[in-house]
Amino acid sequence: MSRADQAEREAVLRPPSIDRMAGWPSLQPLIDRAGRGLVIEALRAWAAAKRGSADVADPVACRRWCEAKLAPLVQPSQRPVFNLTGTVLHTNLGRALLAEEAIQAAVDAMRSPTTLEYDLANGRRGERDHHVAPWLTRLTGAEAATAVNNNAAAVLLVLSALAAGKEVIVSRGELIEIGGAFRIPDIMTRAGCRLVEVGTTNRTHLSDYANAIGPETAAIMKVHPSNYAVTGFAKSVPASELVPLARAKGLPVIEDLGSGTLVDLETWGLPHEPTAREAIAAGIDLVTFSGDKLLGGPQAGLIVGRRALVERIARNPMKRAMRLDKIRLAALEATLRLYADPARLAERLPTVRALARPPFEIRALAERLLPAVGKALGSRASVTIEPVRGQIGSGALPVDLLPSFALAIYADKLDRLAQSFRQLPIPVIGRISDDVLYFDLRTLDDEPGFVDQLERLDVVAD
Numbered sequence: 001m002s003r004a005d006q007a008e009r010e011a012v013l014r015p016p017s018i019d020r021m022a023g024w025p026s027l028q029p030l031i032d033r034a035g036r037g038l039v040i041e042a043l044r045a046w047a048a049a050k051r052g053s054a055d056v057a058d059p060v061a062c063r064r065w066c067e068a069k070l071a072p073l074v075q076p077s078q079r080p081v082f083n084l085t086g087t088v089l090h091t092n093l094g095r096a097l098l099a100e101e102a103i104q105a106a107v108d109a110m111r112s113p114t115t116l117e118y119d120l121a122n123g124r125r126g127e128r129d130h131h132v133a134p135w136l137t138r139l140t141g142a143e144a145a146t147a148v149n150n151n152a153a154a155v156l157l158v159l160s161a162l163a164a165g166k167e168v169i170v171s172r173g174e175l176i177e178i179g180g181a182f183r184i185p186d187i188m189t190r191a192g193c194r195l196v197e198v199g200t201t202n203r204t205h206l207s208d209y210a211n212a213i214g215p216e217t218a219a220i221m222k223v224h225p226s227n228y229a230v231t232g233f234a235k236s237v238p239a240s241e242l243v244p245l246a247r248a249k250g251l252p253v254i255e256d257l258g259s260g261t262l263v264d265l266e267t268w269g270l271p272h273e274p275t276a277r278e279a280i281a282a283g284i285d286l287v288t289f290s291g292d293k294l295l296g297g298p299q300a301g302l303i304v305g306r307r308a309l310v311e312r313i314a315r316n317p318m319k320r321a322m323r324l325d326k327i328r329l330a331a332l333e334a335t336l337r338l339y340a341d342p343a344r345l346a347e348r349l350p351t352v353r354a355l356a357r358p359p360f361e362i363r364a365l366a367e368r369l370l371p372a373v374g375k376a377l378g379s380r381a382s383v384t385i386e387p388v389r390g391q392i393g394s395g396a397l398p399v400d401l402l403p404s405f406a407l408a409i410y411a412d413k414l415d416r417l418a419q420s421f422r423q424l425p426i427p428v429i430g431r432i433s434d435d436v437l438y439f440d441l442r443t444l445d446d447e448p449g450f451v452d453q454l455e456r457l458d459v460v461a462d
């Protein structure tokens with residue numbers, strides 16, 4: 001090739017300037033969405049990747065390439081999904097869904113300055129806790145209350161404020177580990193307390209506690225066994241026995257209720273789950289529980305109990321590091337307010353609504369959806385309606401299962417089919433068990449939204 005030919009060939013293959021490419025009409029929608037800076041970055045990468053190829057000047061290929069490259073940046077990382085796993089409070093999928101009242105309160109708090117720590121009556125500084133404490137005391141019968149980031153923080157704070165450098169007695173049957181590295185022995189260490197284990201895995205007696213109390217004891221702790229049950233030859237000591245013993249020794253009893261609930265779930269035909277009010281009535285001095293489990297609110301850790309102890313906790317510097325922001329406090333306050341009218345909870349609070357949903361209604365929903373899902377699957381898979389058992393999740397009633405109905409999908413390449421459901425605009429998350437993909441419909445609220453996207457189901461290629 002002559003030198004002149006060579007030069008001409010290079011001129012043809014040299015990419016157009018980045019600025020010129022950025023002016024291509026086919027790229028304008030992407031620039032609108034992602035911003036010019038990111039598109040320029042992608043174009044530089046494109047020019048480098050396609051150097052010497054005839055493709056480099058192809059606007060359509062370039063647009064597709066840049067769109068794929070920028071997709072992770074243009075799309076939010078945290079996306080709404082359909083939780084059809086059968087676990088109502090799914091920790092990995094964000095636990096409780098908020099009531100419309102709580103969503104509105106959070107949005108209002110986001111948009112404007114608020115009285116977060118401001119007392120309108122006298123124009124002075126106010127208390128953050130005052131937005132929720134009156135509701136928490138009213139709903140649990142406790143003298144005082146405070147709220148922090150989550151229940152793990154609440155437990156850490158209570159232990160640290162009451163028992164740092166001292167001993168805390170816990171039954172061996174209650175030394176729980178829950179997901180996400182929350183283990184009672186580790187939390188104790190981090191709080192600066194020494195764990196004194198009493199009893200055995202299956203049986204702990206009042207005398208075990210009594211014998212362990214010594215000059216270094218700062219508290220007795222009870223923990224709700226959230227994700228397991230010890231059955232058979234088992235015994236634990238109820239608060240009604242533990243409290244008199246602790247009183248006689250001048251020690252506080254603290255209880256980590258885990259999920260904790262403010263209402264009796266039996267109202268909706270569910271088995272009994274301990275309520276915070278029962279723990280307080282039994283004489284527990286401090287009770288901690290989560291805001292985003294059965295309570296149905298935003299992530300939070302709630303501490304209720306004796307005034308003097310709650311005040312001690314509120315003064316602890318760690319509390320400042322665990323405090324709630326105005327958005328979550330607004331959502332929490334609005335959620336708690338709904339409990340003033342328990343009769344309407346099942347209609348207003350999505351968590352209670354899902355738990356209270358009767359199986360016949362879920363079955364009817366399955367029957368309505370069956371044709372559309374069958375059509376979307378075509379010859380790739382078959383689908384039927386099957387009775388299944390879901391669960392509450394997040395450590396409430398670990399053994400009791402919720403009778404429900406699911407769409408059960410049978411296919412050769414089940415993993416791939418599950419993946420294609422996860423690639424829908426609103427990903428659909430089910431549960432695979434024994435080579436069947438189950439979509440438990442207890443938690444499906446947006447029926448039209450689910451159906452509308454089915455036609456976009458594409459089975460993922462190899």
Ligand SMILES: *Cc1c(COP(=O)(O)O)cnc(C)c1O
Nearest residue numbers: 150151152224226258259290395
């Ligand atoms: C869920 C749970 C926790 C942790 O609560 P978070 O709100 O997730 O921090 C602690 N203890 C028990 C017994 C639990 O069930």
